[in-house]
Amino acid sequence: DAGVIQSPRHEVTEMGQEVTLRCKPISGHNSLFWYRQTMMRGLELLIYFNNNVPIDDSGMPEDRFSAKMPNASFSTLKIQPSEPRDSAVYFCASSGQGAYEQYFGPGTRLTVT
Amino acid sequence: KNQVEQSPQSLIILEGKNCTLQCNYTVSPFSNLRWYKQDTGRGPVSLTIMTFSENTKSNGRYTATLDADTKQSSLHITASQLSDSASYICVVEVNFNKFYFGSGTKLNVKP
Numbered sequence: 001d002a003g004v005i006q007s008p009r010h011e012v013t014e015m016g017q018e019v020t021l022r023c024k025p026i027s028g029h030n031s032l033f034w035y036r037q038t039m040m041r042g043l044e045l046l047i048y049f050n051n052n053v054p055i056d057d058s059g060m061p062e063d064r065f066s067a068k069m070p071n072a073s074f075s076t077l078k079i080q081p082s083e084p085r086d087s088a089v090y091f092c093a094s095s096g097q098g099a100y101e102q103y104f105g106p107g108t109r110l111t112v113t
Numbered sequence: 114k115n116q117v118e119q120s121p122q123s124l125i126i127l128e129g130k131n132c133t134l135q136c137n138y139t140v141s142p143f144s145n146l147r148w149y150k151q152d153t154g155r156g157p158v159s160l161t162i163m164t165f166s167e168n169t170k171s172n173g174r175y176t177a178t179l180d181a182d183t184k185q186s187s188l189h190i191t192a193s194q195l196s197d198s199a200s201y202i203c204v205v206e207v208n209f210n211k212f213y214f215g216s217g218t219k220l221n222v223k224p
Contacts, residue, residue, distance in 0.1 A: 042214055042216045043204075043217075045212050091156050091157075100147070101162060103159075106156055107155075
């Protein structure tokens with residue numbers, strides 16, 4: 001298995017632009033997690049899905065952030081409009097049915113100028 | 114106050130030595146506690162996951178302990194190697210649906 005796949009790996013955009021991050025979880029996994037990591041705040045859980053349904057989005061910082069999971073093999077995290085303080089590494093992780101262990105993707109490094 | 118506190122913030126040890134990282138938490142109701150290793154520029158990798166009834170769990174040279182009464186966990190690394198240089202993050206899951214993160218311990222193993 002290729003593991004969790006994220007794209008793009010790096011994104012540089014200007015303030016005010018829309019940014020879309022993509023994630024393909026491990027095949028057969030039914031839970032998907034979006035995280036953000038910065039030096040200042042460490043690792044933060046933004047939202048997670050179970051069987052494509054959002055379970056907890058309390059970590060989503062504000063309305064500019066939205067996440068979707070239209071099917072079991074694909075999820076997006078969108079920021080519109082982006083701001084410099086959104087600069088961070090965004091990780092996607094997935095886990096299997098009834099399993100605790102989460103497998104992380106390589107992350108997307110977002111820079112908003 | 115952070116609800117999951119890790120100590121020390123950073124640590125330098127010589128290759129071959131042992132070390133212990135600490136994680137204290139205040140959140141409840143406890144579901145499980147996880148230790149992750151994160152190499153620079155990569156995503157975290159799970160080392161151990163401990164439930165309420167587990168006191169000790171090993172993964173190779175990594176041994177985690179959990180005292181659910183005092184809400185303390187430790188991660189012991191035996192015979193450290195250069196490849197152990199990384200950040201180690203403690204995560205506590207509450208109510209099987211909420212996660213609380215420590216700020217991590219940055220370990221540097223020197224030759």
